[in-house]
Amino acid sequence: MCIASFVKSFGKTIVTFNRDEDYNRAFDPPPNNNDLNAFFPIDRLAGGTWIGRNSTHIMCLQNGARENHLRNLPYDISRGVMLRDLLLSGDTTLFYDYLSKFKIEPFMLSMLHTSSSELTVFYYDGKLLDKESHDINKSPIILLSSPLYDQSMKSHKISNFYKINPFTDKTILNFHLENRLHSKNIGTTSITQFTFEKNDDVKCLFLDLITNTEYHYQLHNKS
Numbered sequence: 001m002c003i004a005s006f007v008k009s010f011g012k013t014i015v016t017f018n019r020d021e022d023y024n025r026a027f028d029p030p031p032n033n034n035d036l037n038a039f040f041p042i043d044r045l046a047g048g049t050w051i052g053r054n055s056t057h058i059m060c061l062q063n064g065a066r067e068n069h070l071r072n073l074p075y076d077i078s079r080g081v082m083l084r085d086l087l088l089s090g091d092t093t094l095f096y097d098y099l100s101k102f103k104i105e106p107f108m109l110s111m112l113h114t115s116s117s118e119l120t121v122f123y124y125d126g127k128l129l130d131k132e133s134h135d136i137n138k139s140p141i142i143l144l145s146s147p148l149y150d151q152s153m154k155s156h157k158i159s160n161f162y163k164i165n166p167f168t169d170k171t172i173l174n175f176h177l178e179n180r181l182h183s184k185n186i187g188t189t190s191i192t193q194f195t196f197e198k199n200d201d202v203k204c205l206f207l208d209l210i211t212n213t214e215y216h217y218q219l220h221n222k223s
Contacts, residue, residue, distance in 0.1 A: 002050065002148075002188075003157070003179060004060050006112055006119050007140040009167035015058050015112060015194040016172050017051045020148055020181045023189060029206050029215045038087040039219055041190065041206060048080020051192050052087040053202065053219065056115070058194055059083060062108040064146040065123040069106045072126065076102035083109070095122070099129065108143060112136070114196070140167060148181065169195045173205070180209070196221065 003018040026044040030052075040052025051060040061083045082098045092111060098104060109122040119134040119141055134141050142161045144154045157179055164171050173193055180188035189210055196202040204217040 002060075002062050002145050003142070003176065004062060004110060005140065005142045005161065005172060005176070006110070006134075006136045007167045007172060008117055008136045009140075012169070012195055012197050013112075013114070013117060013136070014167070014169050014172055015060075016176050017060050017192045018176050018180065018188045019050050019190045019192070020145065020186060021189045022186055023210065025189070027190065027208075029208060029213075030204070030217065032215075032217060037090070038084075039204070039217075040084065040087055041192065043078075043080050046078035046080055048078045048082070048084045049087070050080055050083065052083065053114075053194060053204075054087045054090055056090065056113060057087075057092065058112045058114060059087060060110050062110075062143060062145045063105075063148070065106045065108055065125040066146060067125070068146045068150075069126065071105065074103075075105050077104060079104060079107045099124065108145070110143060114202075148186075169193060 002020045005016045007014045028042045028044060030039050030041050038052055038054040040049040042049060061079055077098065082095055082104065086092065086094050095109065106126045107124050111120045117136050119136055120131055121143065122129060122131045142158055144157060161175060164175055176191050191207040191209065193205045194202055199221060201221050202219040204219060206215040
């Protein structure tokens, strides 16, 4: 998994995420509770998540680092559990602890600081960790999972993404819908979109593509 995009356009921040997963891997939408410190959907199998928001960041997790990898089972802990704990703790450095203690499958972890619009992307290949920083005020960013998309597919989708004009929540959502993964056992099972302007509440759209159900949330801005 998956496809993630981060856009700042007309004063609005828009984060959109396609989760590409086994069709039979069950999940629950985020709970509709504004009192929670962290907001995220839940993977029923491992109890983790793939995207979420807390008082300072929107974070999302994608399978694999910069290149595809061969799985080296067993792993000690689910990457989604690591992300869940990051969101709940509010400590953005917690995953360094996890990498020192546990064997974890390669991942790409994106952290968007909601106040500054600074996006930090961490790449972990199973041994080494490196990172990139981006300012989405200057340019939109799209990230694709290496295990599912080869370089040719990535280049094609990235090129089409930057042809979006104008960048709005609706045009970006349409791009993510048009680029859903469809295969025999794996596909896009959900799309999550966060939108907000400075000092305004955060709106979240969660599309369950297995049941074709839309969930709409309005979250208090805690930044």
